[in-house]
Amino acid sequence: MSSLTHSKRHRVGYALPPKKTQTFIQPSLIHHADQHNIDLIPIEPSRPLIEQGPLDCVIHKLYGPDWMSQLLHFSSLNPDAPIIDPLDSIQRLHDPISMLQVV
Numbered sequence: 001m002s003s004l005t006h007s008k009r010h011r012v013g014y015a016l017p018p019k020k021t022q023t024f025i026q027p028s029l030i031h032h033a034d035q036h037n038i039d040l041i042p043i044e045p046s047r048p049l050i051e052q053g054p055l056d057c058v059i060h061k062l063y064g065p066d067w068m069s070q071l072l073h074f075s076s077l078n079p080d081a082p083i084i085d086p087l088d089s090i091q092r093l094h095d096p097i098s099m100l101q102v103v
Helices: 018-024 027-035 065-077 087-094 096-102
Strands: 010-015 038-042 057-060
Touching (some): 027 038, 057 065
Parallel strands (some): 010 038
């Protein structure tokens, strides 16, 4: 009796500026992710994030109040889905006073 195992595929959404997308989302990365049961899903920032799922994880390098609001809403409805970069880290890095404290 043969046993076929079907691993769960993981959906990782990414929201990056166009230049970073061109740099990082290469065919080799897409192939590697696919081989490890990961689907890389481009996120369209102009559309509500919550409508672009389901997503198991969100990787982003976008900023601004609208985007932050979308991430907070997504996180409140998907508390087990990691968001990379975490929201509190982004706020800390964008706060000039906290940046100067590190220096």
